Amino acid sequence: MSGKIYTIGLDGVPPRLVEEGIDRGNLPTLEQLKKEGVDGVTRSTRPPLSMMAWSTFATGQNPGNHGIYNFILKNENDHDIEFATSEHLRSNSVPMWEYLDAKGIETGVMNVMPGYPPSKTTGFHISDHITTPNNGQYTYPKELQEEIINQVDAFEIGPPTGYTPGDGADSLSEYIERFFHIEKNRVEVSKRLIKNHPTKVMILIFSAPDIFLHEIGHLLNQDHPKYQKNLAEEYGDSPFKLLEVYDQFIGWLIEQMDEEDMLMVLSDHGHGPVYNAVNLNSWLYQNDYLHLNSNILTIAKKISYNYVFDIVEQVLKSTNLYDRIKLSVARSNSEESKFDFAKFLTISQDDIDWSTTTAFTVAGDGQIFINEDIIEKGRCEEFREELKQDLLSMTNRKQGEKILDAVLYGEDVYDGKFTKSRPDLVCIPKPTYRLKFPQTMKTNQFLVEPQKWFSHTSEAEMNGIFYMWGAAAGDSTNVEISLEDFAPTIFHLLDVSVPNEMDGDVRSDLLTSSRKSRTDTYRGKVQTKRAIRSVVQDIPTSE
Structure with missing residues (x-):
């Protein structure tokens, strides 16, 4: 495939929320993807934790082979614990963008946990809001961070939290206004990354849906102990409005795409009441x-x-x-x-x-x-x-x-x-x-x-959303795809050998082509590229 591959992650979005949004007429782009491409569910890890789930997505391996079992990890030889970072993931495994870097393929990555410190790969890498410490350098190359800050009036590495059920309508209104302002800025930054920093493979993950449903999920469920009818009537449609922001962004992205490009949209897990x-x-x-x-x-x-x-x-x-x-x-x-x-x-x-x-x-x-x-x-x-x-x-x-x-x-x-x-x-x-x-x-x-x-007031459930659209996408419906399957399928779409270390399957059943996939061993190439980048900040993309 000669085109680019875009993968958009909407953390924590449950299929039923999207289906209701489509039925309401709020999500025309996702409805288009469903009608014209492949749709189904993404099967998460067990338990459905974002840290473990996105690590599985990134490596094409089940947690037993990448070792990121949770946000907090137990040491192998004693009872001590550590907070997961990208250094744990990279010492245990290889994220797909480092494999592709070894092949000379540029990637753009934003907000895939654990993302700090960001990988030094050709293209760009932006860390996530969970593992990035206060005042941490969250981009590679480092100049990109200042560029992002100067692009919009307010950019934060992660979505805001802080609404407390029971605070009243004014507090909720202020929280939602601030939340949407920051997230719309993130979308604007994403558009500029796509336009000004184009790469062969781009993976952009938005954590805001997960955070937002954590905070106000009780307004979607009349049986919830924290349900407030007056607030639900006024603000209960705000999760759908947030999805509209991404739906419009994905619609914009489709307009930028060439005929040979591919698009996948997923969530790492769903959401349900607690x-x-x-x-x-x-x-x-x-x-x-x-x-x-x-x-x-x-x-x-x-x-x-x-x-x-x-x-x-x-x-x-x-x-x-x-x-x-x-x-x-x-x-x-x-x-x-x-x-x-x-x-x-x-x-x-x-x-x-x-x-x-x-x-x-x-x-x-x-x-x-x-x-x-x-x-x-x-x-x-x-x-x-x-x-x-x-x-x-x-x-x-x-x-x-x-x-x-x-x-x-x-x-x-x-x-x-x-x-x-x-x-x-x-x-x-x-x-x-x-x-x-x-x-x-x-x-x-x-x-x-x-x-x-x-x-x-809402927490993760096993099934997330999945859509595939573009030149090579079939027309299957109600499919199930595992998080391990995304990386090998992306390699297959690129006509690049799939690393032997990956556990996932190439989902050729979702594609129009029946071409067989190839496998190869990359580990030595990745280690060599890592060693070079430890002393040289920028090297050519070609081998």
Whole structure:
């Protein structure tokens, strides 16, 4: 294929929201893609976490082979944890743009997690809002950052957060106005990237839909505990208006495309309402699997989280400080941080008594690790099955219902080489439940208000959207594509050999051509290009 390939990611957009938007007549471009090309769903990772999902998209590998299991990662040889960055991903695997760089193919990448520090590849790379630290250099080449800042009156690396349900119409109106202003600026920057920095492959991801649905998802669901009829009537259509912004952008992009170009639109997962949350470390504590130390600092933290934290959290949310502090604390686990705030402010790994703890979590969304060091030799599998059955019996007594749909063995979910950092069990909650981050665990209850209950009223679901349109696209409908399949399919469209290391399939069934794909080994070429770029900032694109 001689044309360009554009991939547009709308983080967290659920298929049902797009379908309703099409039915309303709000999304004519997406309706066009559906009628003229391929449509279906994108199957996310399990659990459907953006960090793990976009890493899977970027590498064409399942999490077991790229090692990014969550936002927070457990070290392979001990209980320590780190916040995921692009350096973890690049040391474990190879993002598709580095493979293509080794082939002399220019790429433009924006906001693919984990994106910081940005890859030094021919074209451009813009980091994401989660892994980029405050005042971090978020572009490569570095001159692009100043260019972006000068293009619009307000550019932020990520969408704004800070709306608190219950604040009233004025607060919500101000939040939505600011949100749309920043996101429209991001779209404008994206247009200028396409016009002024053209590349053979361009991947532009927009995180705003995910953030927006986290913040106001309760207005879409009359059964939600936070639902407010008056606000829903006035602002309940704002998620559709946000999709209109992207629909218009994609319409503009189609007008710029040549006949040989291809377009794919996807979301890494969907969204659904959250009513209740479980802190698994709290449940493990109450069921004698996890124990805490008895030093003064740990005891003070226990008291604080049991009796004070909820009030402090509400104050921080009302002053729009919660998200900034949360990310700063999380990033303090990275190698660049001079002080580990997480160990001081949260129930951290240092607070756990490893001499008696048999099971624990390090991040949210249901991934459990077994402390094999203290399990009787030869009994680990028996212990794991016992823990699994205990977890399945977890009950919300007020509602009189079980909390988990399933508990899976880690190797059945993540098949790959990173076994030492792989979770031993993966818990799948029932709809409307969230398994939250453990660092704010209470020892006196495990069923708690959802993560950021003052704003997070909707959370990720498995299925995202998928559209393919252009010269090589077929006309299949209601297809299912996995996140691993995008990278090998892009290589196939480029008529470039697919790296042997990729797990995904070339989805030739979605294309008009039946041409067979080729495979090759790239690793040496990628390492050579990385070494060159470590000392030379700019090199020619041709080999």
